[in-house]
Amino acid sequence: MSNQGVNKGRRNLLIGATSAVGAVGVIGAAVPFVRSWAPSAKAQSAGAPVEYDYTKLEVGQQMTLKWRGKPVWVIRRDKKMLGSISKSEEKVADPNSEADQQPEYCKNEYRSVEPEIFVAVGLCTHLGCSPTLYAEPGSFENDWLGGFYCPCHGSKFDLAGRVYSGVPANANLEVPPYSINTTSKVIVVGEDGGA
Numbered sequence: 001m002s003n004q005g006v007n008k009g010r011r012n013l014l015i016g017a018t019s020a021v022g023a024v025g026v027i028g029a030a031v032p033f034v035r036s037w038a039p040s041a042k043a044q045s046a047g048a049p050v051e052y053d054y055t056k057l058e059v060g061q062q063m064t065l066k067w068r069g070k071p072v073w074v075i076r077r078d079k080k081m082l083g084s085i086s087k088s089e090e091k092v093a094d095p096n097s098e099a100d101q102q103p104e105y106c107k108n109e110y111r112s113v114e115p116e117i118f119v120a121v122g123l124c125t126h127l128g129c130s131p132t133l134y135a136e137p138g139s140f141e142n143d144w145l146g147g148f149y150c151p152c153h154g155s156k157f158d159l160a161g162r163v164y165s166g167v168p169a170n171a172n173l174e175v176p177p178y179s180i181n182t183t184s185k186v187i188v189v190g191e192d193g194g195a
Contacts, residue, residue, distance in 0.1 A: 049190035054117065060135040064122060067189045071122035071130060072176055074187060081159050082115055084137060084145040088158040091145075093165045094172055101125075102175035103192060111160040111172070113180050119187060120161045121176055124150040126169035131157060148173070 050067045052074055057063055059078040064071045086109065089095040102111055112118050124131050129152035134140040140149055148157040156164040161173030179193035180186070 049188050052187045052189070053185060054187055055185045062133045065189060067176065072189050073118070073120050073122045073133075075118045075120075075133065075135075075159075077110075077116050077118055077159060081135060081146055082110060084147075085110060085158055085160045088145050088147070088162070088164075091164050092158055092162040093170070094162055097160075097162065097172060099171055101172050103177050105193075106175045109160070111162070111175055113178070114182065117180060117187065118160065119175060119178050119189065121174040123174070124152065124155050124169055125163065125171040125173065126150065126153055126155050126167075129153070131155070131173075135159070 050065050050072070052063065052065055054063070054074060054076065057074065057076045059076050060081070061076055063074045065074065066072070097107055097111055106112055110118070111120075122130050129150050131148035131150040133148055134144060135146050137146050138144055139146070146159050148159075148161070150156070150169065153168040155167040155169035157169075157173055158164070161175065163169045163172050176189055177192040178187055178189045179191050181188075
């Protein structure tokens with residue numbers, strides 16, 4: 001009888017120890033599995049706002065940032081470039097930017113918070129190619145006022161990102177939500193607010 005009591009005690013001890021080790025193993029295997037459900041650091045940062053200090057951005061220069069996996073342009077415009085925007089109103093399909101492709105605070109002639117700074121998603125609204133900036137009048141064609149040309153299918157946009165009439169693209173370039181701190185000269189793309 002005493003052997004049976006010892007064996008039963010050992011059996012209970014082995015069952016308890018095996019159960020404890022098994023529970024630790026299940027938890028150890030479950031933690032990485034559950035963590036894999038969370039978005040990666042790369043995925044989290046892809047949607048995060050992006051800051052850009054534009055103090056060294058020269059007139060006519062274009063800087064490309066990456067936000068949510070898309071190229072976002074920041075372009076500094078001078079008075080001559082801003083003047084070409086009003087001259088191109090007869091050539092563009094949506095001169096008043098009535099289509100919902102920019103935040104409410106950018107529904108103005110220049111489609112920007114500050115007239116001299118233009119921020120836009122650098123993808124053609126036809127098939128997603130990346131247009132090229134030809135800022136100077138006549139730099140692309142004789143009657144060219146300045147703007148963007150998409151070499152893939154020939155779409156044209158003015159310096160406010162408004163699409164020309166009669167080209168394959170049927171919408172203006174998208175203006176992402178952004179804010180500008182004019183004191184520190186910092187643009188935050190992906191953060192609503194304007195100036």
